[in-house]
Amino acid sequence: MSYDIENKCKQKGVRLTDQRKLIAKIMSQSEDHPDVDELHKRVSQLDDKISIATVYRTVKLFEEAGIVAKHDFKGNKSRYEKAPEEHHDHLIDINTGEIIEFVNEDIEKLQKEVAEKLGYKLVDHRLELYGSKNKK
Amino acid sequence: MSYDIENKCKQKGVRLTDQRKLIAKIMSQSEDHPDVDELHKRVSQLDDKISIATVYRTVKLFEEAGIVAKHDFKGNKSRYEKAPEEHHDHLIDINTGEIIEFVNEDIEKLQKEVAEKLGYKLVDHRLELYGSKNKK
DNA sequence: ATAATTGCAAATGCTTTGCTTGTGA
DNA sequence: TCACAAGCAAAGCATTTGCAATTAT
Numbered sequence: 001m002s003y004d005i006e007n008k009c010k011q012k013g014v015r016l017t018d019q020r021k022l023i024a025k026i027m028s029q030s031e032d033h034p035d036v037d038e039l040h041k042r043v044s045q046l047d048d049k050i051s052i053a054t055v056y057r058t059v060k061l062f063e064e065a066g067i068v069a070k071h072d073f074k075g076n077k078s079r080y081e082k083a084p085e086e087h088h089d090h091l092i093d094i095n096t097g098e099i100i101e102f103v104n105e106d107i108e109k110l111q112k113e114v115a116e117k118l119g120y121k122l123v124d125h126r127l128e129l130y131g132s133k134n135k136k
Numbered sequence: 137m138s139y140d141i142e143n144k145c146k147q148k149g150v151r152l153t154d155q156r157k158l159i160a161k162i163m164s165q166s167e168d169h170p171d172v173d174e175l176h177k178r179v180s181q182l183d184d185k186i187s188i189a190t191v192y193r194t195v196k197l198f199e200e201a202g203i204v205a206k207h208d209f210k211g212n213k214s215r216y217e218k219a220p221e222e223h224h225d226h227l228i229d230i231n232t233g234e235i236i237e238f239v240n241e242d243i244e245k246l247q248k249e250v251a252e253k254l255g256y257k258l259v260d261h262r263l264e265l266y267g268s269k270n271k272k
Numbered sequence: 273a274t275a276a277t278t279g280c281a282a283a284t285g286c287t288t289t290g291c292t293t294g295t296g297a
Numbered sequence: 298t299c300a301c302a303a304g305c306a307a308a309g310c311a312t313t314t315g316c317a318a319t320t321a322t
Binding site for chain 3: 018
């Protein structure tokens with residue numbers, strides 16, 4: 001189960017190299033949203049000669065194959081997560097940077113309706129909430 | 137009316153230079169979402185020695201003063217628009233790049249609710265729809 | 273007068289790329 | 298075997314910054 005990215009690569013005919021396997025493994029295990037630098041750090045613990053260029057190339061490859069998802073939250077470098085089984089959006093804690101995933105079908109539906117009403121087919125969307133924790 | 141950014145600068149105590157006045161004028165007149173390069177081009181027609189660094193600095197200054205809004209749509213450089221009277225979100229035509237503004241109170245409300253439910257106060261948000269035109 | 277702003281070019285930070293060597297199917 | 302991938306360093310691109318000269322108040 002922790003190797004699902006590697007399996008998806010096989011399914012999609014993405015050639016597997018040692019480096020890609022490592023990156024796949026690390027990303028499969030990650031429950032957060034690391035950026036390329038962080039991924040490189042994590043992968044380097046398993047293979048200290050892997051190049052950051054390879055991480056960039058691999059992450060892009062995976063993204064284009066629909067195997068991982070890329071996010072550009074406000075004011076940060078790009079972050080990645082394994083492609084989720086079901087779609088979700090993100091709430092970012094503006095104080096800690098913590099990222100919380102959420103799903104809201106009503107919003108999803110309304111988005112589609114808005115697009116329709118404007119004469120468009122909704123192809124993609126981006127919804128990010130930025131908030132600060134309610135102190136109690 | 138086309139000089140409202142200049143007026144806002146005065147209100148907010150932003151020092152006005154010739155360059156800033158020009159940029160304010162151009163942005164006040166613009167009904168689209170130009171990037172810095174485009175702004176520089178437009179401003180250069182009025183003053184051909186204005187530096188792009190000044191445009192970058194000014195646009196940042198205006199943004200921090202809440203006078204203009206900055207957007208980082210997917211895959212593009214930052215774009216700017218004059219700060220809107222009432223909040224709106226954007227639908228981006230993935231074929232033409234055209235940007236359509238829209239308002240949807242239901243979505244706004246749901247966003248707030250989602251944040252609350254997660255224990256957060258909603259401070260900011262980003263909602264972008266990417267779509268392709270329905271051919272008729 | 274003088275603190276802030278400009279223009280220029282150099283620096284930055286993230287990401288991509290050219291090229292040579294190495295390698296998976 | 299051989300098209301493709303990796304590593305390295307260099308290049309790219311948008312944006313920022315240091316500094317000397319200029320300007321707004």
